[in-house]
Amino acid sequence: MGDSSIVSLKNVSVGYSKKPVLNNITLGISQGEKVLINGSNGSGKSTLLKLIGGSLEPWSGSVAVLNTPLTNNRYRQTIRRHIGILTQIQQETQIAVSVEESVLLGLWSTEFSYLRRSKREDRLRVKNTLKSISMDGFAKRDIRSLSGGQRQKVALGRALIRNPKLLMMDEPTTYLDSYAKEELIELIDDLWQELNFTLIVVSHENLQNINFNSSYYLEGGSLGGSD
């Protein structure tokens, strides 16, 4: 784990309500890598992402992201600005949100502020992002009217609008049909090559179509490598 590590976990243990989920995990991910972390449901994959994203503090060990040790809230806030997150698809969305608004929400906690920044600039960023995910023309559409695959592409746009150095995906292809899955994977791969972000995907699926640099397996709170 050298200086090029964008994510560095050393002997990290964490859990919820005194129940351990991850035990003594050590992991190093370099700039520009594509990493898959496999594991069954409840194995601690999402917990690992929460640790890296700074929304969970380790019980022991150390976490550093983008060469910043996540030892206090200020550091955690700082690194969050450089992380994009794609979560599992939302099955039943009741709220009326346009594609444009949904992507714009990805700017939350960055320099963006609804009252301070010009709306025109925001719209331009959204426009460019939608273009990059081949969703231009959908800006005014209600996300409730989109297919699962389209909604997940919008979620990808929401993660990318932050220009993240690190993109984390939590079960990105779950509930998608095989065509939408393939299309999303292809898009992620293209964008990774174009934008040079570091990619961490956690999934219970194998995602063989993505050519990962490293893959790991989480089981019983321990991380096994399979480079």
Place this chain on the structure above:
Amino acid sequence: MVDLILSAFSVGVIRNAFFAMVIGGLTLSLLGIIIVSLSLTAIRFTLMHVGLLGAAAGLALGFSSTLGAYAAVLCASFAMGFMVNRQSITASSISGLFMTGSLAGAFILLAVTGVPAMQVFDIFAGNILMMSKGDLIFTFLVGLAVVLTFFVAYREIQLVLLNRELAHLLGVPVEKIIGLMFVLLGLGIATALRLVGALLVDAIILLPAMAALRVAKNFGTALLLSCLFGLVVAVGGFFGALLLNLPLGSTAALVSALILAVVMIINRLK
């Protein structure tokens, strides 16, 4: 007709009632967006029952039923918000626990203390004509709190409603926002209890929001339409009741149901 309206508005309590309905209609329907988006329909029903218990306690113990309703609903919304945030118990279990307990408590209190039937009826149907200037100011403050919250935390609320998990990962104070939503919901329901009664709270809070969410294609429009439909319910209900000599709460509820029905039919025909 104009004479009837003018003579009605020359009476202070009628004016208070009108302004209270307008304020309630314009602002409280925003809370319906939260109820629908976070699937809190069971919880809002529970809060209505808790409000009944508070009002019954007020009547039985000889203090204000409004104050009783506000106190009970606020306490319950704090407790339920805390439990939902901690995920120590599911929303439906919380509802079952509070709703049955509250209703049982309210009926027992009213039966044991022998509260007159008309006063009990007021809790169920509302008694907006008893609204004082102080009540009107309080209604305004509750409405203002709701609108200000949506204005200041517009993006945060949107994120929490859209994807709670993502909001948490991005660093949005999700628990605080949900807690605040529960408190506002409690205040809003207690206010609506006074306006249209326990049985018809949905008319002013939930139905306008449901109609708005069926028409709107983005969040801003959903909020604006919700306020607009709420206003139509309030004004339509008020003048309908005045001109046709009908109970206000029921007339407003009818207008509300009509708006939702029309929106559903138009959506179906599209």
